[in-house]
Amino acid sequence: xxxxxxxxxxxxxxxxxxxxxxxxxxxxxxxxxxxxxxxxxxxxxxxxxxxxxxxxxxxxxxxxxxxxxxxxxxxxxxxxxxxxxxxxxxxxxxxxxxxxxxxxxxxxxxxxxxxxxxxxxxxxxxxxxxxxxxxxxxxxxxxxxxxxxxxxxxxxxxxxxxxxxxxxxxxxxxxxxxxxxxxxxxxxxxxxxxxxxxxxxxxxxxxxxxxxxxxxxxxxxxxxxxxxxxxxxxxxxxxxxxxxxxxxxxxxxxxxxxxxxxxxxxxxxxxxxxxxxxxxxxxxxxxxxxxxxxxxxxxxxxxxxxxxxxxxxxxxxxxxxxxxxxxxxxxxxxxxxxx
Ligand code: ADP
Numbered sequence: 001x002x003x004x005x006x007x008x009x010x011x012x013x014x015x016x017x018x019x020x021x022x023x024x025x026x027x028x029x030x031x032x033x034x035x036x037x038x039x040x041x042x043x044x045x046x047x048x049x050x051x052x053x054x055x056x057x058x059x060x061x062x063x064x065x066x067x068x069x070x071x072x073x074x075x076x077x078x079x080x081x082x083x084x085x086x087x088x089x090x091x092x093x094x095x096x097x098x099x100x101x102x103x104x105x106x107x108x109x110x111x112x113x114x115x116x117x118x119x120x121x122x123x124x125x126x127x128x129x130x131x132x133x134x135x136x137x138x139x140x141x142x143x144x145x146x147x148x149x150x151x152x153x154x155x156x157x158x159x160x161x162x163x164x165x166x167x168x169x170x171x172x173x174x175x176x177x178x179x180x181x182x183x184x185x186x187x188x189x190x191x192x193x194x195x196x197x198x199x200x201x202x203x204x205x206x207x208x209x210x211x212x213x214x215x216x217x218x219x220x221x222x223x224x225x226x227x228x229x230x231x232x233x234x235x236x237x238x239x240x241x242x243x244x245x246x247x248x249x250x251x252x253x254x255x256x257x258x259x260x261x262x263x264x265x266x267x268x269x270x271x272x273x274x275x276x277x278x279x280x281x282x283x284x285x286x287x288x289x290x291x292x293x294x295x296x297x298x299x300x301x302x303x304x305x306x307x308x309x310x311x312x313x314x315x316x317x318x319x320x321x322x323x324x325x326x327x328x329x330x331x332x333x334x335x336x337x338x339x
Pocket of ligand 1: 025091092125
């Protein structure tokens with residue numbers, strides 16, 4: 001890697017940064033590695049030292065730190081998961097846990113931290129920065145794409161393509177046997193992955209936590225639509241749908257419609273894995289560079305986002321408290337396709 005400056009010359013090292021840390025936290029998402037690589041290389045190009053914190057906030061509490069060089073992050077842009085490992089950490093939710101984490105950061109002479117994760121991880125960063133003098137900048141990475149203030153989160157596009165690919169395969173079986181498949185997609189509170197994957201795979205019905213109107217549509221499809229078409233059915237169910245998920249609703253349908261051949265597929269963790277899509281790699285790289293720029297500009301407690309393809313900075317308190325709204329007109333479009 002060259003030492004060419006990739007950050008604009010006008011940016012001063014306002015905070016006199018010397019060493020930054022980067023870590024991944026919460027649920028893993030494809031593209032996290034691309035973000036680690038971008039943060040590391042952007043920082044090194046500005047002559048900063050970089051420390052990787054392993055295992056999320058638990059690693060911060062335990063002082064599980066490793067130095068990162070430009071070559072340590074080579075060959076990872078195409079891999080899913082995270083080389084720094086990730087995890088959830090209850091101890092960080094306590095003042096004692098955060099105190100311990102702070103002591104490790106100070107001992108390692110870390111001036112600022114880039115956190116790659118979801119809104120839970122940003123809540124933790126916000127909490128700590130209110131108690132101690134530590135600057136955090138966040139990079140949104142979650143397959144749910146449910147964070148306020150950004151059009152994209154890292155990992156969403158890859159997960160969407162994984163789901164569509166899987167549903168296409170399920171459709172082959174559904175069509176060959178004339179079956180109805182209830183396919184459960186990740187999303188406890190957010191239905192965007194279900195909604196987008198349902199449209200992209202031509203699903204007959206999509207059930208998401210944000211809307212209950214589709215239950216009538218499901219009834220219509222089971223009673224009339226399926227029989228008219230004499231073909232197959234794909235019902236995409238977000239795991240957080242009020243019915244309690246694909247298994248529960250399929251059990252009910254089997255009882256109410258014993259004549260139908262009903263099956264269930266829960267896609268599960270295949271949705272989180274795999275090589276990140278080109279778009280996720282590009283977004284992760286842009287956000288990683290922007291996070292280092294923001295730290296150079298003495299920004300703290302902000303998340304880097306993308307709105308209309310442009311980099312934006314969103315205060316953590318907005319990113320974690322406000323909801324990412326979902327465009328329910330997409331359900332209308334989906335209905336139109338199944339008229
Ligand atoms: P995600 O970042 O993917 O939303 P979680 O919600 O599980 O994932 O959060 C990841 C971790 O962030 C938690 O395990 C915890 O260590 C930390 N965290 C979340 N919320 C808080 C909070 N309010 N205070 C302190 N730490 C928090």
